[in-house]
Amino acid sequence: MFTYPCVIYGMFVAALNNTRFPEAPVYLYRFSAETKLNYLKEFFDIKLPxxxxxxxxxxxxxxxxxxxxxxxxxxxxxMRRVVRMWTNFAKYGNPTPREDDELLGVVWNLTTKEEINILDIGKNLVLTRNFQNDEMKFWDKLFYDSPSGRKYTQ
Known part of the structure; x- marks a missing residue:
């Protein structure tokens, strides 16, 4: 209930706004890897998926x-995948600069104004295009049709 309006939708809008600056590429991810390295879940003994x-x-x-x-x-x-992608991004400005990287096995495409690309970092690395597009359209309509949204769009 709180995730969409407080986190996901804000991330979506911020990412789209940042695509206006091509010198600063936008890469979005969803982290779904569940292992013993999820330290907060381990520390607080959270059993929920x-x-x-x-x-x-x-x-x-x-x-x-x-x-x-x-x-x-x-x-x-x-761990090796996450470290590789974060160091690639720091070094090259691209988390997957080599298409033939056997460890990663995926090309993480930029997010653009036309296409929201989300890399799901889980058991496998899976690129999803136009992530939850219907949900984002719902929140767009809800926010822009609200009294405060109309105030800024007139």
Whole structure:
């Protein structure tokens, strides 16, 4: 109930606004990897499915709650993927600069005004185009048809 108006829709609008600046590419992701590296879920012993805000931090940095990582485990694979994409972005401005990268196996396309591309970072890396388009249109209409929305669009 709160996720769409407070997080997802705001992210959607901010991403679209930022596409006006081509020198600053926009890459959007949804983090759905559920492993022992989701430190907040582990720390608070949350058994519900899904990831929490900032769970990806456990894949980038070792902390007091980081478990021992077994080579080639789901944690190891997810961690190597996240680190590779974040360092690629820092180095090249593109999280997937090589189409033949066997570890990633996906090209993460930019988000543009015409196409919202979301990379789902889970057990697999899956690119989705025009992420939840119907839901975003609903929130657009709700916000722009509201009294405060009309005030700014007149």
């Amino acid at each position: 899904g990831c929490l805000h900032s769970d990806e931090i456990g894949y980038l940095f070792k902390g007091f709650a980081t478990p021992k990582i077994t080579k080639n485990s789901c944690e190891d694979l997810a």
